[in-house]
Amino acid sequence: MPPLRKAIAAAALAALTCVVPARADTAGTVVVVPAHPQAVPAHAPAHARISPAYELPGERVYPEGIAADSRTGDLYAGSYTDGTIFKMTPGGRAASVFLPAGADGRDTANGLKVDRLGRLWVTDSTTGVSVYDTRTRRLLAAFEVEGRDPRFVNDVAITPDGTAYLTDSVRAVVYRVTPDQVAKASGRSAPLEPRYDLKDALEPHEPSAFTLNGIVADPSGRFLLTVDLTGGDLYRLDLSSGAIGRVALRGGDMKYADGLELRHGTLWVAHNVTDTITRWRIAADGTSARMERRVTDDALQFPTTLVRSRGTLYVVRSQFDKGGPVGEGTPQRPFTIASVRGV
Template identity: 70%
Template structure:
């Protein structure tokens, strides 16, 4: 399938419009880490504040990286990050501060690298907002398969999640659908390009909005794979998806909302959420069936530099500092160099 150029111009503009909607008054930002918890005593908040630490874990070489996605290899502990501006994928190894280029800019025709995940077989999944998702062997760096969005309409393939059965689920922020790639489809697509097929369509479920506006963003899978959680960054709602029945339901949120939510991370019944233009990370307790969630803590800090997603490894959150508002797709100015991945401990 030929690559579609027009949709990325439309969706990049939509991204800028949506993320720039945040009034400054809505972002609770301080010069150092602050923790807010509804109805928490001041002494408890001060104690929590002292336990949250933000520092730099890794540096990404390049002047215009503007990273967007991150993934951890469950077998090796390596981390992978992708550049939104040119599709470069970096690999970060334990004990080394500076990342190495794993896949160069424009590899295999990709213009961007958004959502990233590494599966149990050592395959790296990389979404490209303009086309779909590419799958690589992390040992040989060989392209194993590619799946592309059908049609000519605008699209923005954003984040993805992997379930224990080997299926991949990908959000489209403009079409408000979640695509699915099954292990059988991956096997059939070996060495060639296949078409992405929708697994869920949330068009009639989300709150009404202008055509082409952003909606779905981060997505995670429950530990059993019986349900998925995906967030509507504009409406601030979380949705539960049932792969077996196809059912879609709004998750009951208590203690806050998920406005401006981007990447998600789910481990041990807790859900971590980055709120991009708020420079914030929140932590939620999720029920076992995924039908309700309660916010436990929220950290807001300008040191997060417009975070887009995160991954949790051995108790540490590795957060992508996109700097999209510093000369990137959302603003003017000069970004801090080098671009970095932050480590957040104590949240």
């Protein structure tokens, strides 16, 4: 493993390992609360139907990202451990390999998104993002973070005008790629440039902690929402003025929040370490959010992200804590994408 990848893996382990403050029992003995869903305050118990929807071939897939093509209903998922991209079609059960491991030099895959033109965006934590034609599988463009400083390019969102925004969990910045930049790249590599810097806006944290993770775009094109998984806060990024503001959260926080999905004022959040999905109502201007529902279930298997397609919520069951990037043990095989109803 290259030195940079080792450093990033160590940072990921520190950020994703659930560190819950110790509490004192009645005898005055310090009790360390375990990293378990019951250790996190929850709303009234809620039940959801969680079942496998698609199977991903491979022994060490450890999926991380997922995207839906609104035109076809096809889903795409990526392997964090080797960069394989899988395709899932409606009515099927088994996923097929869309892009093999190591394609175009990519050996990991994090965030995925399909834009309105049918282009698949795939982030690589240590390099940047690649853009593919879903019909021909051809690489259309690649955008790379410049320099040698640590980075972790994580998730991606697409605004109505076709501009992509990507989070960096180590640098706490959001990069931007415009449609014109994609057109000019024309199969070549171009620099990935920051648009928002949130370092001063975030809650204080350890230098090695992961911060920005999931990101979504308001369908009206006014703002972005991105989450700080360590601080548990949600941030609003104004697309017109460039202003950065903290969203007022009511009824809970977004600790350990990973992937986000926004539809018609409803925001679904995958909380990885705690095996939790929450549902929030977002104000029209994006300045506040109220939790409506919370579901915690071991069957979510360390959920890293989620996407809603044709009325169904699909959740990535990464199993990162079962012999993957942040844990030891043996994962349940095959790796699966779950459908979740009732959230």
